[in-house]
Amino acid sequence: MICRQVVLAFAVITLCFAPSVVRGDDLADLRAVFDKDIRLFNAHNKDAFVASAHDDIILFGILSPFAVKGKEALRQLMQGYFDDHVRVMFTPVNPEFFVAGTSALAWGHYTIAEQPKVGPRETIHGRYTFTYTKVDGKWLLVAMHLSPLQGY
Amino acid sequence: MIHRRAVLVLAMMLFSCVSSVAYGQDLAALKASFNTEIDALNRRDLNATLAPVHDKMVLFGIFSPFPIEGKEGFQQAVQEYFDDYERAIFRPIDPEFKIIGTTGVAWGNFRIAVKLKNGPAKYFDGRYLFTYAQSDGKWVIISMHYSLLQPLVG
Numbered sequence: 016m017i018c019r020q021v022v023l024a025f026a027v028i029t030l031c032f033a034p035s036v037v038r039g040d041d042l043a044d045l046r047a048v049f050d051k052d053i054r055l056f057n058a059h060n061k062d063a064f065v066a067s068a069h070d071d072i073i074l075f076g077i078l079s080p081f082a083v084k085g086k087e088a089l090r091q092l093m094q095g096y097f098d099d100h101v102r103v104m105f106t107p108v109n110p111e112f113f114v115a116g117t118s119a120l121a122w123g124h125y126t127i128a129e130q131p132k133v134g135p136r137e138t139i140h141g142r143y144t145f146t147y148t149k150v151d152g153k154w155l156l157v158a159m160h161l162s163p164l165q166g167y
Numbered sequence: 168m169i170h171r172r173a174v175l176v177l178a179m180m181l182f183s184c185v186s187s188v189a190y191g192q193d194l195a196a197l198k199a200s201f202n203t204e205i206d207a208l209n210r211r212d213l214n215a216t217l218a219p220v221h222d223k224m225v226l227f228g229i230f231s232p233f234p235i236e237g238k239e240g241f242q243q244a245v246q247e248y249f250d251d252y253e254r255a256i257f258r259p260i261d262p263e264f265k266i267i268g269t270t271g272v273a274w275g276n277f278r279i280a281v282k283l284k285n286g287p288a289k290y291f292d293g294r295y296l297f298t299y300a301q302s303d304g305k306w307v308i309i310s311m312h313y314s315l316l317q318p319l320v321g
Contacts, residue, residue: 069267073274075294080316082263082274082294111234113223115309118270118300122225122234122310142227142234144312146298148270157267158274160296162314164232 041114045147048154049110049121052145057104061093068156069148075160077127077139102130107143117149125161140164190266197264197271197299200306204297209256211249217242220308221300227312229279229291254282259295271299271306277313292316 048067055064065086074083076092083092097103108124127139146158200219207215217238226235226244235244248255260276274296282288298310 071265071267073265073272073296075274075296075312075314080294111225113225113309115221115223115300115307116302117268118298118309120225120298120310122227122312142232142312144225144227144296144298144310146270146272146296146310148268150268155267157265157270158272158296158298160227160294160312160314162227162312165317 041119041149042112045112045114045119045121045154048147048156049107049112049145052156053105053107056093059097059103061090061097064093065090069150072156073158075162077141077161077163100129100131102128104128119147119149119154121145121147124164193266193271193301194264197266197273197306198262200299200308201259201262201264201273201297204308205257205259208245211255213242213245213249216245219306221302224308225310227314229293229313229315251283252281253284254280256280269301271301273297273299276316 052064052067055067068086068089070086071084072086072089074089074092076083078092078096083089104127106126106128108126110121110123113120113122122144123142125141125143127141129137129139131137141161141163143162144158144160145156147154148157149155204216204219207218220238220241222238223236224238224241226241228235228244230248231244235241256279258278258280260278262273262275265272275294277293277295279291279293280288281291293313293315296310296312297308299306300309301307
């Protein structure tokens with residue numbers, strides 16, 4: 016009887032803690048994916064960056080007012096951007112993360128330091144939201160929205 | 168052997184049909200949720216505006232550079248929006264929708280027409296991206312991000 020109660024208590028405790036452990040792992044995985052995405056971007060490695068994105072990725076960025084749709088369009092945009100610059104550095108400021116089931120967000124402020132091949136250096140400050148979804152156990156980037164801090 | 172292949176092909180076709188019907192239903196529900204949210208906002212119905220929002224949602228809006236976090240923060244922001252403007256209409260332009268796994272995305276351009284109390288009408292043009300998560304068969308908003316399009320000068 017006591018043994019059964021111990022087993023029951025253990026099962027209840029396990030059930031209580033399991034979701035938070037899973038969420039903790041998800042959050043750690045998400046941070047790792049985000050950090051890797053930023054490293055790849057700053058290394059101008061567009062192919063590896065795009066590889067971890069979903070085929071139907073959507074971007075509202077700072078280079079165009081229009082939505083960029085799909086991996087190939089994103090790759091072309093990044094290619095043009097990196098071709099025009101000697102150095103581009105995206106630095107997240109106060110990055111935050113949030114997991115809701117198999118959907119997730121990375122958001123915060125950013126600073127982009129640009130050194131163009133022609134023209135002066137530029138620093139842009141703004142806000143970002145990256146949307147991820149979990150497919151086959153992996154977090155894939157499905158949407159990005161970057162909005163420069165102008166006019167505030 | 169031929170019989171087995173025919174069964175396999177039939178099963179694959181059936182699975183494909185069922186998947187596309189399910190996707191279509193999810194997409195219709197996502198569009199309906201988005202339209203309901205915009206309608207609630209334009210009707211200045213605070214409770215209906217808050218209903219589909221996740222407790223930990225994140226908003227990057229156009230009236231503040233800072234993020235608004237959580238349902239309570241969102242409630243305060245919407246209430247201030249209703250209080251500050253006598254009339255405010257958010258109109259999506261070319262709205263698009265996509266579902267990937269259990270994540271839904273609604274995006275497009277917008278125009279907000281606002282009229283300050285005792286003030287003139289103003290217009291803001293920009294881009295929006297809403298992120299939804301599917302929870303218990305319902306689409307819940309986990310993020311809204313708005314950015315303004317700067318007017319051409321000169």
